[in-house]
Amino acid sequence: xxxxxxxxxxxxxxxxxxxxxxxxxxxxxxxxxxxxxxxxxxxxxxxxxxxxxxxxxxxxxxxxxxxxxxxxxxxxxxxxxxxxxxxxxxxxxxxxxxxxxxxxxxxxxxxxxxxxxxxxxxxxxxxxxxxxxxxxxxxxxxxxxxxxxxxxxxxxxxxxxxxxxxxxxxxxxxxxxxxxxxxxxxxxxxxx
Amino acid sequence: xxxxxxxxxxxxxxxxxxxxxxxxxxxxxxxxxxxxxxxxxxxxxxxxxxxxxxxxxxxxxxxxxxxxxxxxxxxx
Numbered sequence: 561x562x563x564x565x566x567x568x569x570x571x572x573x574x575x576x577x578x579x580x581x582x583x584x585x586x587x588x589x590x591x592x593x594x595x596x597x598x599x600x601x602x603x604x605x606x607x608x609x610x611x612x613x614x615x616x617x618x619x620x621x622x623x624x625x626x627x628x629x630x631x632x633x634x635x636x637x638x639x640x641x642x643x644x645x646x647x648x649x650x651x652x653x654x655x656x657x658x659x660x661x662x663x664x665x666x667x668x669x670x671x672x673x674x675x676x677x678x679x680x681x682x683x684x685x686x687x688x689x690x691x692x693x694x695x696x697x698x699x700x701x702x703x704x705x706x707x708x709x710x711x712x713x714x715x716x717x718x719x720x721x722x723x724x725x726x727x728x729x730x731x732x733x734x735x736x737x738x739x740x741x742x743x744x745x746x747x748x749x750x751x752x
Numbered sequence: 753x754x755x756x757x758x759x760x761x762x763x764x765x766x767x768x769x770x771x772x773x774x775x776x777x778x779x780x781x782x783x784x785x786x787x788x789x790x791x792x793x794x795x796x797x798x799x800x801x802x803x804x805x806x807x808x809x810x811x812x813x814x815x816x817x818x819x820x821x822x823x824x825x826x827x828x
Contacts, residue, residue: 629768672781680792683766686773688785721785725792 581636582732582748588616594632604637610660614736620744623736631660633733640705640751643732646697646744652735653702656726664726665735666702666711666719668692676709676719680726688719697744705751754813755828757787760821761800772796774804776822780815783807 583601586594594614598607608614611630614623623630631654643653652667665677674692678685690713698714707727711718734743764772772795774784788802803825808816817824 673777677771678792683792684764684768684771685766685792685795686764686771686777686786689777689781690783691781719785723789 578747578749580747580749581638581641582634582746584621584746585619586616586621586744586746587619590615590617592616594621599634602634604635606635608632608634608733610733611736614734617742620742621734621746622742623739626739627737629660630736631657631733632736633657633731634748635730636732636748637730638750639728639730641703641732642749642751643702643747644749645700645734645746647700648696648698648742649694649740650737651741651743652737653700654731654733654735655702655704656729657731657733658726658729659731662726662729663731664704664709666700667735668694674711674713674718676711676721678723678725687721687723690716690718692716692718703751753807754810756806756808756813756816757803757825757827758806758816759801759803759823759825762796762802774802776804776806776816779819779821780808780812782812 580601581603584599588597593612594608610632613625613630614632639656650668652665655664657663661682663679668674674690675686676688678687692713695714701712703710707722707724710720732748760774760776762772763775764770766772785805787805816822
């Protein structure tokens with residue numbers, strides 16, 4: 561099956577270059593709602609959807625309300641994928657979501673633990689953890705390929721797990737809980 | 753670094769603030785993975801027990817082994 565990112569173009573792509581299904585540097589005017597913002601690359605074309613509390617701020621995606629859970633999603637049209645972003649503080653990367661009641665979340669609990677949580681029928685289950693130290697704008701990589709779920713935070717191995725739960729769900733995105741949370745350089749590519 | 757397999761129990765109410773997790777995580781913050789892989793619909797099992805794989809230093813492992821709430825099954 562042809563990669564959807566290549567449909568409609570004759571430009572060859574080098575074998576070692578990532579083919580992004582979604583890419584967003586969140587370059588836009590301050591205050592623009594993420595759901596009204598156009599990503600740099602969005603092969604499906606549906607754009608961001610979900611919480612209207614997430615806005616562009618200094619070319620990053622931030623939440624403008626504290627102390628509740630807010631989710632924004634985008635559909636990459638696949639469920640075996642690699643999500644990358646630069647994140648601050650307790651932001652979470654969400655994958656294999658169907659609404660916000662069934663999903664996988666990679667995110668920190670505060671200052672000490674990086675956690676991989678399964679959310680099924682609105683209940684949260686901590687499936688794997690690693691200790692970590694928060695780093696400003698740290699690169700995070702969340703890979704879901706078949707039943708394998710792995711992650712890295714700032715280049716160090718993060719929580720991992722094996723599960724077929726929610727395996728066919730496609731919605732992918734960001735979880736916010738604090739106004740200090742921000743995300744930048746968000747990409748989705750197919751897992752190999 | 754030690755790799756050990758520990759029987760623990762689920763605690764929590766499933767909310768984001770108090771998610772279902774290993775009781776061991778309530779006392780020790782370290783690298784863990786649920787290797788029983790029970791489906792969410794089967795949590796909490798009866799009896800309430802499951803096995804996690806942990807990675808920790810020797811002093812932490814000694815504390816866990818001496819803690820009556822946990823059973824260390826094996827150490828690699």
